[in-house]
Amino acid sequence: MSGILVFGEMNPDGLGGVTGELLALARSLAADTGDEVTVALQSDSVGSEAEEAVALGADIVLKVESEILAEPQIDAHLAAFEQVCRAVDPGVALLGRTPLGRDVGPRLAFRIGAAVAQDCVEVSVNPDTGRILATRPVYGGSAISRVSFSGDGAQVVIVRPKTFEPLDPDASRSGDVRDFPVTLDESAIRARLVDTVTQQAEGVRLEDASIVVSGGRGLGGPEPFQQLQSLSHLLGGALGASRAACDAGWIDHSHQVGLTGKTITPDLYITIGISGASQHMAGCSASKNIVAINRDEDANIFKSATFGVVGDWNRVLPSFIETVRELRDG
Template identity: 65%
Template structure:
């Protein structure tokens, strides 16, 4: 049985980084409560099961069922409900991914428990053993500590990059077992009609250690070519504010913010971004923010480690050229 159950995620049979991050968070809880850490992998194979053991899991549950072939949401929720019924965890950790944001609330409703969404930190209280989670509120302007009543499981949806995965230890021992939830095809209420893949080059925005973001202050889509050049030189990715994406300058897949993607880079360079609270909610965990904005009173400067007050048309070209010289030297 698993005291802490991590809902793992796979992509083309490979373990997603969020799974390792959640296992690291789960170990923090288990080290206080003395419980085991388990991970549920939908349609996972023995190889990824063993990989999760090396990353900190004590038990890997490979959830296998023909109904899960298309990984449809209804089937995933039904399968995970069966897993929780069998494993009886006291804590369930889910990643705040595209899938996790849908699965988490539905699973919590099925289990009749509450859910802490969009959490940045999680730990166990040494006295009560209950989970205490930290999550942003008021558009990211404040942090709240939340805990749970006596009902189990305590369910937490964690932001990506909130924790670094533990170093893989192939000497760790653990148990890999198969769970067949015995799903009936009638649980699937919607059908997948078509999957459209979007071609992407370079580093994914969510995974980038360096992000160059542009805002409405750039005045149009053309300046983003310069941001692309800078991101390419630094080995990073390009992001944008909601205003940019709503204006059609860039696709919404570039959007950073409360209703966009959450990023946690080592360096976030913003150009023409004012720093509205909704945008900052998606980048507040950035280790360093450099802001370029001609408005000295822009909110972005309150969060910036370094700031340049000036017209980006004058600042950005010389900055890019300096970076180019440093990279090529």
Template identity: 40%
Template sequence: MAIKVIKEKCVGCGACVTVCPADAINMIDKKAVITDKCIACGACIDKCPVEAIYKESTKNGGVNIDDYRGVWVFAEQREGKTLNVVRELLGEGRKIADELETELSAVLLGHNMEEEADLLIKYGADKVIYVDDELLDVYTTDGYSKVIFDLIEERKPEILLIGATNIGRDLGPRLSAKVHTGLTADCTRLDVDKENRRLMMTRPAFGGNLMATILCPKHRPQMSTVRPGVMEKAKLHEDHEGVVEVVKPNLKAEDIKAKVVEVVKSDKPVVALEEAPIIVSGGRGLGNEEGFKLIEELAEKLGGVVGASRATVDTNWIDHSHQVGQTGKTVRPGLYVACGISGAIQHLAGMQDSKCIVAINKDANAPIFEVADYGIVGDLYEVIPELIQALDNVDDIMEAVKSLSEN
């Protein structure tokens, strides 16, 4: 749907300009004119005193979906390097594109990123649409949404996948409003209805208590933000061939209302759960927040990071950035150690794809044991110190063996 102005009715009072949150209305010759910045929120319609503004429905409630072809992946970058989630999206995008027998394209916005563009081809993209401009070096909502909107209007992709990162969660809704299509946020699974060329987007709903599969049958592109760590990463193929198309955008400095003056990095350590090869997680069985000191000690000994269940986050024992599960982060490490975690379905959904799962719980009937490769029934305050001591002994043995081999 689009916002329209009936010029014959417009009296040029400017009331709509004052309420527009997107600064999308200009007064030209004493008449309101809607620009492409419009997000179709409808605030101007409610404010207009003469009912000169209305929301126009697209014919048949949608678009001609036959005009739209191709799968696009937004290749998010920070400081000139694409994020790991981009490889995950390319891996999933490749499967979807093959199912639909169409082209997979990566959309890369930035400046002086030719090497990254070539790398995206090796990770499976048939084409990289590389938009090169100094104004795109650092992410801005206005700049990125305008450039990608222009590309969508011109090239008409049928699917657009975006990582559910901080930037993706900002960019996705803005784009979907501009294009007048739907957006399924924070997806954990994607499937394809090949016959109808529909993307089936599954995400947690009602606080993670059920999974909802959502369709966008009448509008294009079908848009989804995908939770990092859920999809399997695309493999690097040095011999994969594709095309890097360099595009110069129709973008001016005045199109960007909010300027990034400086990027200040937080002193707080980042918990990179999605990328960690080893995770040691604590649950309600710890009894109190002091129990996480023991979890941290084991994680440090194993060379891993600390995870947590929702219950411990809700009781403020640990920061939300450590949470694993449907309402936290989805992980697939090589080793996942669950300590005092019962194994609620919401938590299992976030870690059950780990290569090796070790569960420690004094309840022999805890659901966590059903997915665990190895289970230890016992008090974690007795088991974990024993594990740490055993790891210390292994270190001593390895040092002794190394010393003997040198002599």
């Protein structure tokens, strides 16, 4: 058992973003262990993505091709990756905490009897044992835990997306591209994906926005979100919300930022009436600058904010928006 195996995800445009992030992490671990980095690319057909994966750090690319893998059918991808894993017998398996990886990783681990470190934000090699040491936020981000794996079995590490920077593609890197034949049939799919419904909010995607304006429980109702919407338009940003505001039905869940919503990484994150519960901060703590408008000076959000106003948003917000508009027009 040795080597690092990456569960590579593909999207219609090429490698999924998380694959580059996982390869970068794999290379940094391999620098300490001397391991080979193998990536499994699972799809109906793998093309230039294989070379792309080599350029981003893979030593070996396994093309795992089957009609059945064209869609994100979790059961099929799990069955395929299980076959890869049993053949490669890696010391470490890396997956992203994506809609696919978050299910495939733990279920694979239960099948092969391995432990899982979930939602990791730092991963390193313990120089004394050669085993993985992983850091992950727990209690919704209120605490940080560091975990290791008992025994000497395989270590499944699931990584929080957007935590690691992909390497710059290096076209001069060389790697082995191989076919990995898998035996899959329809019966592997016991829970079948039959439809995907996209509900994309208008305008800039929250995940891509450089400015996000978010509202929370402190807004007291759905109406103020119109003011927040116009502020976000004014700034060319996107509109977010806390889980409390979404669960209350004030705004659609597609706007939810947090541990169980979207993870955002804007340059400027303006929060209004958000207390900053750790659950929420888990989705926005990578923001470069957080601005908090909140009535409660002890609110947790001020601990993470760069700029803050302690006051009633009903009075703060209109003059703030007006001044932003003047600055933009002037």
